[in-house]
Amino acid sequence: MSHAVARRVAQKESRLLLASPLVWLLLTSFSASALFIVFSLESFFARNIADLRPLFQWLPLLLIFLCSALSMSMWSDERERGTVEYLLTQPVGISRFVFGKFRACLKLLVLALLSTLPPAITLSLIAELDWGPVATAYFAALLMGSAYLCIGLFVSSCTNRAVLSFIGSTALCALLYLLGHPLLGALFDSDTAAWLQAFSTASRFESFSRGVVDLRDLYYYLCLCGIFLSLNVYVLERGRWSKARSNRHRYWRSMTSLLIVNLLLANVWLARLPELRFDLSQGQLYSLSPTTQQLLDSLDQRLLLRAYFSSQPHPQLAPLVPQLKDLLQEYAAHSKGKLQLEFIEPDKQQSLEQQAIDELGLHSASPQSYGGQQSSWMNDYFHILLSYGSEHEVLKISDLIEVRSTSSALTELQLRKPEYQLSRAIRDALYHHQLGGDLFADIDQAVELVAYLSDQAQLPPLLQNYQQAITAQLDTLVKQSEGKFSVRLVDPGADGGATAQRLQQELDIQPLVTAIGNGAELYFYLTLEDEQQVVQLPTGSFDPDEFRATLEAGLRRFANSLTRSVALALPHDHERAAQQHSATPSFHHLERSIAQDYSLRREDLSDGSVDPQADILAVIAPQQLDSRALYAIDQFLMRGGTVILATSPYSSDQSAVDLRLKTWPSGLQEWLAHHGLQISNSLVMDSQSSALPTTIIRQIGGHEFRDVELIDYPYFIDVRPPQLNPEHPITADLAEVTMAWASPIEARPTQQQELSILLQSSEESWLSNADEDIAPHLAQQRKAALDSQVKRQAEILGLALQGRFRSWFAQHPLPATGAKDSDGQAFADLAPPIEYSPQSARIILFASNDFLSDHLLNARKAATNSSHHTALELIRNSISWSLQDDSLLQIRPRAYFNRSLPAIDERAQALIEYINYGFAALYFLLLALAQWLLKRWRMRRYRRLLAL
Known part of the structure; x- marks a missing residue:
């Protein structure tokens, strides 16, 4: 009976409500306001992002007025x-x-939300829309609107004037929003601001708008509904009471108070529980990996994350800013107050911009070219500063973006594994901080600071003063190091430019151009080097006070306990290959990549041993x-x-004018065959291939022109999932890998071994004889591809x-004793061999010498x-x-990409x-027709009943 009531x-x-013209005006105004915000106020097409975040950012504010208006007369009219x-x-x-x-009221709220x-629907038709955040945001809007309606009903029950009810409920809802x-948070310290945000309806809405359902936020809205519905019932129940006090009155007061207190305490209890969150975004963008959560839990003091974003970033950068902000906010949410997050727009304040230049060293970054275009967004701010203790x-x-080309020869930007980059930086800062102590305690090999400086007379006064100031600091460290640290000055222009060319090829060091004097090129770069690795030191703003901290951070890269x-x-002639056109491939990109996370040691295997401190051995293009x-x-x-091998019987000849192939005997063939691995003396060609930049010579009017064209090259195998x-x-987090001039692998593992195939060619691949000429002659390639007698099958390329x-x-x-090195020194005698390995031994084999080469x-x-x-x-x-260091491997890119709109002309945009707007109008017309x-x-039903 009561439910029927x-x-x-x-x-x-x-x-x-539906019979009131005021309500229809209210609903249509709400819908028109939402559409106006999306298309005009937030510049839907100019924003160029395929999401509805602008609408959801305004919904908490729009719902305040809608819900206050819907509920204002519910009880006030009854009283009047x-x-x-x-x-x-x-x-x-x-x-x-x-x-x-x-x-x-809730029914009218649902009808209003449907009108937006x-x-x-339009976005889903013209672009790739992630429906997860859309669904969760509408669900949260329904919860928030329900809470606002409950507040409005409570205020309406306290007055007999609808206008007063509207004003009161609007003020109360606006307070919770603000x-x-x-x-408001800027007026308080960070802890107080965070405490206030916990009571904010808008703050609780943010995670839903990203596609994340947090049960604590869900309960918050339900708690508001419970509190104000209880107060509404209590206020009306008081109207039944007589003026004389009774036990019934005390019972109602105590039970209502107890209910409200329990609802509030449940919020506190839920806040202490492990996070119960469900990420419904495509690719689970906002579910931090266990590795990241463990790093945040291991923080023992405040970590500062300061993000610098331009107020009006480049149009291609603009879609990435909210994505990165959302991820940073997830870090802050998971840190339990250990992470202080700041967003700064330096271009709005000169002082902040100067601070960004000093801390980030933007002025020292030479212009870079992305996508064949001069990078116009390199002047934008898109940087993150991590500060932990003194680190x-x-x-x-x-570090944060990746530039790709599209089929239309345009460039496309996307975030480059942002969680991986952030977590790696946090891990390094944490390890550096924990290491502390003596700089040279864990450094075994001597480290040399090599300063690549132009002649003193060419340097401007700023750099001259900087050099003099840091020289005193370096002399002090040299004395403290007890022979583990030294300094050497090199003038890149002193040897006719040979050193400058080597710096450009090996370290990507470009000359600085100063506006002082005649604008001549000059060098002022600092590197730390030992026999294994080279680390470049940032010079920042050339402030001598910052040099010591920068140098200490660089020296820690050489500590044994760090990585x-x-x-x-x-x-053997890898170094010579980098300095001149040599037939031997060079691998400086590979060295720098490994040195980012690990201590790199160059290994000479000719002495019959591997450095005992090495945790893993990588042998690239052995000869x-x-x-x-x-x-x-x-x-x-x-x-x-674990032995990582990149080897094949063939390699490309980079010294030749034409692209040619040469044999490349590794000396590993029999050893690999002993372990059940055979690399065939052939090359794999695949119809699923990548492009090769090729010089095309054209004869026009007696003149010779050279153009560069991209030609599909079957020797460049484009390996993609599956x-x-x-x-x-x-390979789980890789989208594609290009294997160049790769040979097929045959594997015959024993029962005590486990084989994992990492890379294969497609089913449309075939084997080619290792001809000496591998230039992209299209006619021959097409003929080979169309030859019906060619056997096509997938081939193993990596395992x-x-x-x-x-x-x-x-x-x-065993190898003969008495062997000598290049200096004529006899090698030490070899120890007796270990006959069997433990189960943990691994061979990782990639059948290509060139896929990692600089060329x-x-x-x-x-x-x-x-x-x-x-x-x-x-x-x-x-x-x-x-190395079983798979913690960072757990971090996946998980669909961090730019969801942009397709190119749409102005007429189509207006249409x-x-x-x-037309669909919204049609919706209300159909709604009115259904109501009529x-x-x-x-x-008719009532007339039939009356006729009976």
Whole structure:
């Protein structure tokens, strides 16, 4: 009976609301305001982002006025007409009338929210819309509107004037909204501001608008509904009481107070529980990995994350700003108050801009070219400063974004694994802080600071003063290091430019151009070097007071306890290849990539051993390895280590005018065959291939012209999922890898070994004879591709083999004793071989000598207009997995991409906007028609009943 009362009250109030012209004006005004915000106020097409975030940012404010207007007359009109006494005397609980009126208002709220759907439908038709955040935001809007309606009903029950009810409920809802506003939070300290935000309806809405359902936010809105519905019932119940006090009055007061207190305490209790969040965004963008959460939990003091974004960023950067802000806010939400997050727009305040220049060193960054275009957004602010104790690290625009080319030869920007970059930086800052103490305690090899400085007379006064100031600091450190630290000055222009050319090729160091004097090029760069790695030091604003902290941070890269060590064995004339056109590939990009996270040690295998401090051995493009080098690799594997091999019987000849192939004997063929791995003497060609920049010579009018064209090159195998194993940690987060001049692998693992295929060619690949000429002759390629006798099948290009291995030298003699090195010094005698390896031993094999070379990576950069190399990511992932340091491998990019709108001309934009307004108008016309038809049906039904 009581439930039927609530239903009948809801039906009656709904009919009264829909019969009011004021309500229809209110609904249409709400819908028109929402559409105006999306298309005009927030510049939907100029914003160029395929989401509805502008609408959802304004909804908390729009709902205040809508819900206050819908609920303002619910009880105030009853009081004004005197009908409230009739309701209070009914033999039914007053709560049924309250719930009935609430259901009526909620029905109108749903109809109002439905009227804002046309932009979402339009977006889904013209672009890629993530429906997860849309659904959760509308769900949260319904919850927030419900809370506002409950507040409005409560205020309406306290007065007999609808206008006063509207003003009172609007003021109360606006107060809850403003508690989380940055303007109010700026008046208090961070802890107080965070406490106020916990009570804000707008702050609780933010996670829903990103597609994240947090049960604490969900309960917050339900709690508001429970509190104000209880107060509404209590206020009306008091109208039944006589003036004399009774136990019933005390009972109602105590029970209402107890209910409200329990509802509030439940918020406090939920806040202490582990986070119960459900990420419904596509790719689960805002679910931080366990690695990130563990890093945030391990913080023992406040971590500052200061993000610098331009107020009006480049149009291609603008869509990335809210994505990165959302991720940073997730870090702050998971940190339990240990992370202080600040967003700064330096271009609005000169002091903040100068601070950004000083801290980020933007002035020292030379202009870069992305996508074949001069990077106009390099002057924008898109940087993050991390500060933890005395440690700090800066993530610049080149660390945070990736530039790709589209099919229309335009460039496209997307975030480059932002969670990975942020968590790696936090981890490094945390480790650096925990290391502390003596700078040289964990440094074994001597470290040299090499200062690449132009002649003193060419330097401007600022740099001269800076050099003099840091020289005194360096002299002090040299004395304290006890021989572990030294300084050397090099003038890149003193040897005719040879050193300058080497710096440009190996370290990407470009000359500075000063506006002082004649604008001549000059050098002022500082690097730390040992026998294994080179670390470039940022000079920042050339402030001597900042130099000591910068130098200490660089020296910690050479400490043994800081990172794991990777022994890297490269071809013997690798260094010479980088300085001149040599047939040997160079791998400086690979070295710099590994040195970002690991301590790099260059390994010479000719002495028959691997550095005992090395945690992993990577052998790239091995050439004619002798028995002692083979013994070093074999015994490293027998000790349970992991050997990463990039080897093939062939390599490209980069010194030739035409692209040609040459044999490349590695010396590993028999050793690999002993372990069940065979690399065939052929090359894999694939119809699923990448482009090769090729010089085309044209003869026009007796003149010769050279053009560069991108030609599909079957030797550049474009490996993508599922051929790129999506289940293995090494390859799971990679979108594609280009394997160049790769050979097929045959694997025959034993029962004690586990084989994981990492990379394969497509089913449309075939084998080619290793002809000497591999230039992209299209006619020959097409002929080979169309030859019906060519066998097509997938070929293994990369694999991981783990398990128990038996030493090659258990069945073969040891290397001869008495061997000497290049200096004529005799090698030490080799220890007896370990015959069997433990189960933890691994061989990771990639059948290509060139896919990691500088030449190929530069060619791929030219072909794709991308500065990001997935081949380097493949090796870094292999190292992390091999070292059981798979924590960062758990962090996936998870669909961080730019959801932009397609190109739409102005006439089409105007048409789309008018269509959305038209659909909203049609919606209300159909709603009014349905209401009219329903009214006519009820009238006919009543007449039939009366006729009986």
